Amino acid sequence: MDISRRNLIKSTLAASAAAAAGLSLGCKKKEAAPTTAATETPAATTTAASASTVAVDKWVKGVCRMCGTGCSIYVGVKDGKMVAIKGNVDSKTNTKGFLCIKGMNIWKVAYHPDRLTTPLIRKNGKLEPATWDEALTLIETKFKEFHKKYGYDSVAYYGSGQCTTEESYTFNKIWKGGFGSNMMDGNPRLCMASAVAGYLSSFGSDEPAGAYEDIENAKCIFITGSNTSEAHPILFRRISSYKRQNPDVKIIVCEPRKTQTSKIADLWMPSLPGTDLAIFNGMAREIIKNDWHDKEFIARHARFTQGDGTEASTFDEYIKFIEKYTPEYVEKVTGCPAASVKQAAEWFAKSGATLSLWCMGLNQRSNGVWANNLIHNLHVITGNIGKPGADPFSLTGQPNACGGVRETGSLAHLLPGCRPVAVEPWRKYVESYWKVAEHSINPSKAINPKPGFPAVKLFSSLGGENEADKPVKAILISTTNPAQTLPNLNKFVPNIKNAFTVVIDIFPTRTAQLASVVLPASFLYEKGGVYGCSERRSFLTQKAIEPLEGTKADLWIACQIAKRMGLEKFIAWSNEEDIVKMAEMAWNDYIGCTANTEKTLAGATYKRLMESTTGVQWPCPSEDHPGTYKRYVRGMDPVFDDPKKYGYEIPEDADMFFYGRKDGKINVFMRDAEPKASEKISKEYPFLMTTGRVIEQWHTGTMTMRIPETAAAHPNSYIEIHVNDAKKLGLSQGDMVKVESVRGENVLPVRVVNMTLEGVCFVPMHDQKGARMVNFICNDVVDATSGEPDYKVSAVKITKVSGPQKVDDKFVVTKSELDSPTFS
Amino acid sequence: MIIAASILYFQEDHYDDLIKLINQHKNIEITNEDKENGKMVVTIEAENNKDIEDLEEIFHNCDFIIDFTHHAFYFGDEVEKAETTGIIPDFDIKKPFTKKKIL
Ligand code: SF4
Numbered sequence: 029m030d031i032s033r034r035n036l037i038k039s040t041l042a043a044s045a046a047a048a049a050g051l052s053l054g055c056k057k058k059e060a061a062p063t064t065a066a067t068e069t070p071a072a073t074t075t076a077a078s079a080s081t082v083a084v085d086k087w088v089k090g091v092c093r094m095c096g097t098g099c100s101i102y103v104g105v106k107d108g109k110m111v112a113i114k115g116n117v118d119s120k121t122n123t124k125g126f127l128c129i130k131g132m133n134i135w136k137v138a139y140h141p142d143r144l145t146t147p148l149i150r151k152n153g154k155l156e157p158a159t160w161d162e163a164l165t166l167i168e169t170k171f172k173e174f175h176k177k178y179g180y181d182s183v184a185y186y187g188s189g190q191c192t193t194e195e196s197y198t199f200n201k202i203w204k205g206g207f208g209s210n211m212m213d214g215n216p217r218l219c220m221a222s223a224v225a226g227y228l229s230s231f232g233s234d235e236p237a238g239a240y241e242d243i244e245n246a247k248c249i250f251i252t253g254s255n256t257s258e259a260h261p262i263l264f265r266r267i268s269s270y271k272r273q274n275p276d277v278k279i280i281v282c283e284p285r286k287t288q289t290s291k292i293a294d295l296w297m298p299s300l301p302g303t304d305l306a307i308f309n310g311m312a313r314e315i316i317k318n319d320w321h322d323k324e325f326i327a328r329h330a331r332f333t334q335g336d337g338t339e340a341s342t343f344d345e346y347i348k349f350i351e352k353y354t355p356e357y358v359e360k361v362t363g364c365p366a367a368s369v370k371q372a373a374e375w376f377a378k379s380g381a382t383l384s385l386w387c388m389g390l391n392q393r394s395n396g397v398w399a400n401n402l403i404h405n406l407h408v409i410t411g412n413i414g415k416p417g418a419d420p421f422s423l424t425g426q427p428n429a430c431g432g433v434r435e436t437g438s439l440a441h442l443l444p445g446c447r448p449v450a451v452e453p454w455r456k457y458v459e460s461y462w463k464v465a466e467h468s469i470n471p472s473k474a475i476n477p478k479p480g481f482p483a484v485k486l487f488s489s490l491g492g493e494n495e496a497d498k499p500v501k502a503i504l505i506s507t508t509n510p511a512q513t514l515p516n517l518n519k520f521v522p523n524i525k526n527a528f529t530v531v532i533d534i535f536p537t538r539t540a541q542l543a544s545v546v547l548p549a550s551f552l553y554e555k556g557g558v559y560g561c562s563e564r565r566s567f568l569t570q571k572a573i574e575p576l577e578g579t580k581a582d583l584w585i586a587c588q589i590a591k592r593m594g595l596e597k598f599i600a601w602s603n604e605e606d607i608v609k610m611a612e613m614a615w616n617d618y619i620g621c622t623a624n625t626e627k628t629l630a631g632a633t634y635k636r637l638m639e640s641t642t643g644v645q646w647p648c649p650s651e652d653h654p655g656t657y658k659r660y661v662r663g664m665d666p667v668f669d670d671p672k673k674y675g676y677e678i679p680e681d682a683d684m685f686f687y688g689r690k691d692g693k694i695n696v697f698m699r700d701a702e703p704k705a706s707e708k709i710s711k712e713y714p715f716l717m718t719t720g721r722v723i724e725q726w727h728t729g730t731m732t733m734r735i736p737e738t739a740a741a742h743p744n745s746y747i748e749i750h751v752n753d754a755k756k757l758g759l760s761q762g763d764m765v766k767v768e769s770v771r772g773e774n775v776l777p778v779r780v781v782n783m784t785l786e787g788v789c790f791v792p793m794h795d796q797k798g799a800r801m802v803n804f805i806c807n808d809v810v811d812a813t814s815g816e817p818d819y820k821v822s823a824v825k826i827t828k829v830s831g832p833q834k835v836d837d838k839f840v841v842t843k844s845e846l847d848s849p850t851f852s
Numbered sequence: 853m854i855i856a857a858s859i860l861y862f863q864e865d866h867y868d869d870l871i872k873l874i875n876q877h878k879n880i881e882i883t884n885e886d887k888e889n890g891k892m893v894v895t896i897e898a899e900n901n902k903d904i905e906d907l908e909e910i911f912h913n914c915d916f917i918i919d920f921t922h923h924a925f926y927f928g929d930e931v932e933k934a935e936t937t938g939i940i941p942d943f944d945i946k947k948p949f950t951k952k953k954i955l
Contacts, residue, residue: 044923083926
């Protein structure tokens with residue numbers, strides 16, 4: 029690159045960084061700047077505009093898709109290629125436009141030579157190249173055959189929190205409205221279904237009341253079941269810089285491991301995996317005992333309840349219920365010091381504004397919904413809801429789990445607007461909005477009132493035609509990798525292989541290895557679409573570059589299937605050629621469908637989303653509405669302006685009203701801490717294993733293990749063992765051990781640490797190498813309400829296999845391995 | 853080659869120390885600064901991300917650096933390489949990799 033061009037590029041990027049830092053372009057430049065040569069200093073006289081055109085032809089806005097935070101970016105395009113990335117300075121998510129290493133490297137995914145570019149059909153056991161028409165014709169034939177032979181529920185869909193909202197909505201409409209089948213679920217079932225059920229059972233309406241903005245308004249931040257520093261790096265940056273500027277703000281971290289997140293904490297509360305419910309009840313007891321509870325808020329907004337929420341109870345009964353959770357008892361059950369429980373309770377209750385943040389650590393549990401309920405309890409009894417900085421806020425693991433899956437209702441039991449399919453008035457409304465009676469290919473001409481199967485049950489019920497006990501014969505899997513992410517994989521891998529499985533993905537994956545048909549997908553920036561992140565904010569990624577040759581957008585694929593299955597008119601955008609237009613039509617259909625729910629994005633038209641640099645938070649009922657930072661508060665939440673429109677009743681004098689429940693109150697549950705179905709250690713399996721994430725990788729590593737930098741930083745899984753346990757087992761750093769549960773085993777290198785509790789070990793979940801895929805070990809027991817599996821508590825034994833071995837192979841499934849799924 | 857535009861937040865009374873530190877790295881240029889409020893925009897030329905992460909490590913280890921964040925990356929040359937060679941640019945794996953800091 030010649031020097032002048034290089035300098036112009038630097039000027040462009042620097043101007044943008046200066047804006048991000050709040051420095052004016054006129055700022056005095058460092059005269060004696062330590063440049064390589066005076067001539068190499070960016071030309072001060074260059075205008076930003078001219079520099080900009082040298083670096084890129086255009087900046088196209090979008091969302092980073094490499095974790096659940098939902099950072100907003102600009103993709104720089106030159107000659108039709110992605111050549112630069114910068115953070116969006118206007119962003120409300122990654123404030124100041126900061127990005128982390130995964131976001132900066134997204135281009136390496138787009139241009140990776142492993143990208144799938146041809147449809148593949150399995151013939152005689154081998155996946156062979158096919159044309160799009162051949163692949164789609166086979167799918168059509170099989171789906172029609174199975175519908176006829178085994179009924180409409182024999183063909184399933186399994187989606188993802190990484191599909192765009194338009195894609196998820198379209199698949200949902202095809203299945204539930206077009207096929208009359210609710211046999212569709214998505215990978216958010218594996219990550220935040222317990223949060224959904226938690227909000228629904230406590231508040232009567234899904235998703236948080238607050239937003240990321242609460243971070244900078246909080247006086248106490250309670251982080252539990254979340255290693256935010258690694259799983260949501262840019263949010264953690266927000267939290268840590270806020271803490272740095274406001275040292276009086278208290279940060280409490282409640283986690284079995286002393287992770288990087290704990291480094292900024294004033295208090296780390298360790299807990300044995302699966303036991304933290306006792307801590308939450310213990311904190312509640314301490315709060316009430318010390319008279320730190322908010323009596324007025326409780327009187328106005330709390331409804332005490334026993335059992336599943338149907339049975340009303342009283343505050344006195346609640347006090348009696350939590351009485352046994354003395355700090356000493358909690359210490360005994362959880363390993364968390366009694367003094368820490370007392371301290372946490374005080375800070376939580378007395379700070380003035382407490383924000384709780386949690387993620388998989390609470391959700392991926394056999395008692396995940398209960399854990400969520402108990403966090404909500406703490407907020408209710410302390411009045412920490414509905415004011416700046418105070419909120420129980422669940423973080424999601426994927427950038428479009430909220431917008432794409434929860435809000436569009438793309439789970440087995442939901443309809444758009446996140447309302448249950450079993451609720452007749454809403455089902456009838458959706459039927460009529462979609463004109464199901466006119467278009468459905470199912471003779472019932474109706475949406476099935478019976479929920480389909482949640483993920484684990486769905487994959488248990490999946491199988492070949494010769495398996496009479498497996499009613500689901502075919503599955504279309506988009507943008508997710510269940511052959512690596514499901515728990516107790518030994519049980520599910522054969523099912524995926526035996527069924528007629530169609531996989532849509534950008535790279536070869538473990539699931540693609542088992543597929544009957546593989547369809548090569550376009551990457552987000554090659555198609556565009558809306559993502560809605562944890563804070564109810566929908567943001568449009570605009571198509572930046574043309575799709576890689578041979579690939580197609582999932583929305584196009586959905587439309588082709590709709591057309592071939594006789595749903596051409598039902599999916600009105602299926603005849604559209606332009607993918608952006610298609611997406612706009614799907615979006616308009618979606619926001620029309622949900623306009624009368626509190627999830628309304630009726631005001632977030634495509635035009636507005638195209639122009640907006642911040643995205644829009646629901647409820648947003650009209651184009652002139654700014655979107656909503658706080659729900660349930662009069663003057664902020666537009667539902668208060670016309671509650672009847674949304675099917676609610678709100679008293680005119682109510683300033684705060686939790687309209688999801690008829691009485692406007694939040695359920696305070698009496699949930700016992702005893703893990704209902706969590707696995708217990710035994711003589712044979714004496715360790716509790718928990719799983720989780722590392723900053724460099726994401727999900728099954730299909731993208732991040734292909735980025736050289738992130739792959740090198742985390743090239744393989746390992747097992748973290750406490751130093752005292754390692755001594756007892758005679759293990760040294762790097763030794764290879766067999767880790768076994770009753771379900772399966774891994775062989776992993778040992779990492780001896782002192783940041784976990786004795787008896788507790790940890791394995792990251794990203795590795796694709798069969799012998800290191802931790803989900804062979806994990807438990808497939810699910811939360812009884814949410815159907816979410818318990819990845820966090822497995823009883824294991826650990827035995828030494830050998831001394832250190834070289835296993836940093838950065839393993840990924842390649843195209844040549846698509847036919848040999850050895851899983852070893 | 854990658855070009856990054858990054859922001860340094862520093863303790864204002866350590867401005868001279870920061871300049872000394874920057875002077876040790878020929879691939880860093882200061883483009884804008886706000887001495888009074890402890891902010892500075894720099895551009896970095898690097899062979900790869902690893903070089904940038906090494907710099908991060910050095911800067912993060914200085915007490916007077918409050919934060920060092922990246923705002924924008926230019927990687928046009930790397931895309932060209934990836935497209936022509938089919939190889940995604942890597943760093944020199946002979947150098948030991950230091951796990952980057954989170955903050
Ligand atoms: S924090 Fe997540 S969304 Fe933000 S840049 Fe990093 S990977 Fe992307």
